[in-house]
Amino acid sequence: MQPVFRLLPLFFLISIICSCKTDSGKPEFTLRFGHIMNEDNTWHKASVKFKEVVEERSGGRIQVKIYPNEQLGKEMDMITGILSGSVDFVITAESLENWSLPYAILCATPYAIRDSEHLRKVAGGPIGKEIEAHIEEIAGLKPIAWFERGARNLTSNVPIRHPEDLKNMIIRVPNVSLFVKTWSALGAKPTPMAFSEVFTALQQSTVHGQENPFSHIRNAGLYEVQKYCNLTEHVKGWAYVVMGKKQFERLPVELQEIVLEAAAIMQEHEHNLHLEQENLDREFLISKGMEFVEVDKEAFEKIASEAVLENFSEGQKEMFRKIQAIK
Numbered sequence: 001m002q003p004v005f006r007l008l009p010l011f012f013l014i015s016i017i018c019s020c021k022t023d024s025g026k027p028e029f030t031l032r033f034g035h036i037m038n039e040d041n042t043w044h045k046a047s048v049k050f051k052e053v054v055e056e057r058s059g060g061r062i063q064v065k066i067y068p069n070e071q072l073g074k075e076m077d078m079i080t081g082i083l084s085g086s087v088d089f090v091i092t093a094e095s096l097e098n099w100s101l102p103y104a105i106l107c108a109t110p111y112a113i114r115d116s117e118h119l120r121k122v123a124g125g126p127i128g129k130e131i132e133a134h135i136e137e138i139a140g141l142k143p144i145a146w147f148e149r150g151a152r153n154l155t156s157n158v159p160i161r162h163p164e165d166l167k168n169m170i171i172r173v174p175n176v177s178l179f180v181k182t183w184s185a186l187g188a189k190p191t192p193m194a195f196s197e198v199f200t201a202l203q204q205s206t207v208h209g210q211e212n213p214f215s216h217i218r219n220a221g222l223y224e225v226q227k228y229c230n231l232t233e234h235v236k237g238w239a240y241v242v243m244g245k246k247q248f249e250r251l252p253v254e255l256q257e258i259v260l261e262a263a264a265i266m267q268e269h270e271h272n273l274h275l276e277q278e279n280l281d282r283e284f285l286i287s288k289g290m291e292f293v294e295v296d297k298e299a300f301e302k303i304a305s306e307a308v309l310e311n312f313s314e315g316q317k318e319m320f321r322k323i324q325a326i327k
Contacts, residue, residue, distance in 0.1 A: 030063045031065070031247070034090050035090060036069070036070050036075050037068060038068055043239075046266045046267075047241075048066060050241075050266035054262045072087050075090070075092055079092060082141060082244040085244070088243060089241060098175065102315065103316065104134070104135060109323075110301075110305065111234065113236040116236075118326060119238060124146075130319075141245060144243050145264065145270075152232070152233070153217075153231055154232045155222060157227045160295065171207060181307055185307035203225045214278065227289070232297070234301075241267075
């Protein structure tokens with residue numbers, strides 16, 4: 001029996017080593033969070049906040065890795081990545097329309113939203129919940145937060161004041177059919193293109209203009225290749241942070257709750273950053289030499305709204321009218 005007793009310390013040592021490996025702090029889940037913006041953008045700062053809260057509240061059981069600047073691919077690639085399991089979170093909006101999600105375009109429909117207060121009532125209210133349920137049920141993407149976006153404005157190298165000024169102008173738009181049809185109705189030649197390709201396309205005059213919020217114009221350095229910011233404010237909308245439904249359901253219930261708590265904190269954090277940043281971005285663009293041009297908004301809205309209704313299904317029209325009816 002003596003040799004057995006001699007082996008006991010060895011067994012004890014092995015058990016300690018094995019125990020240390022189990023409790024080494026290695027995360028049980030590593031989640032990949034991708035987006036298209038750079039590290040200075042409010043989206044990135046908000047995603048960092050999400051990472052901090054999730055990792056702290058989960059006690060390290062979840063690790064969140066953030067990939068800005070399209071490191072995980074272009075927006076459409078990242079959505080595909082969520083569905084295939086190679087990505088876990090992405091920030092997206094109207095591009096979701098390409099996944100047979102007709103209501104997703106309502107978060108970026110021209111002239112649907114009047115102002116920030118109206119937007120919060122829509123995105124944060126029953127209509128927003130209906131759109132979120134629509135996205136989750138059809139696409140397998142779970143919206144966990146939404147971010148208010150600055151108004152989209154048209155940039156160019158000639159001032160644009162009226163729709164007639166758009167004749168023969170090639171404008172980069174996201175790969176969204178409603179955007180293509182609306183800008184075509186306004187008289188331009190819209191060209192879908194990934195956001196990461198816009199600077200070079202403008203620099204080489206492959207396209208003549210593009211439309212985005214101040215933050216995107218600033219972060220992409222578009223002020224270097226565009227002289228005018230024409231205040232069309234044609235879209236006031238929001239973006240969703242979506243997580244793969246399968247990835248969410250794979251987490252234990254207590255970790256699901258932590259993810260949703262962190263998402264709510266992230267959403268509020270991004271909103272506060274957005275309010276601070278909007279005026280700063282405008283001032284920055286002016287300091288870089290961009291000229292801001294007032295446009296005939298009534299003329300733009302009339303043509304754009306007609307194009308929207310002409311291209312919407314009956315279900316989309318009903319949702320559009322519900323949004324406009326909210327006071």
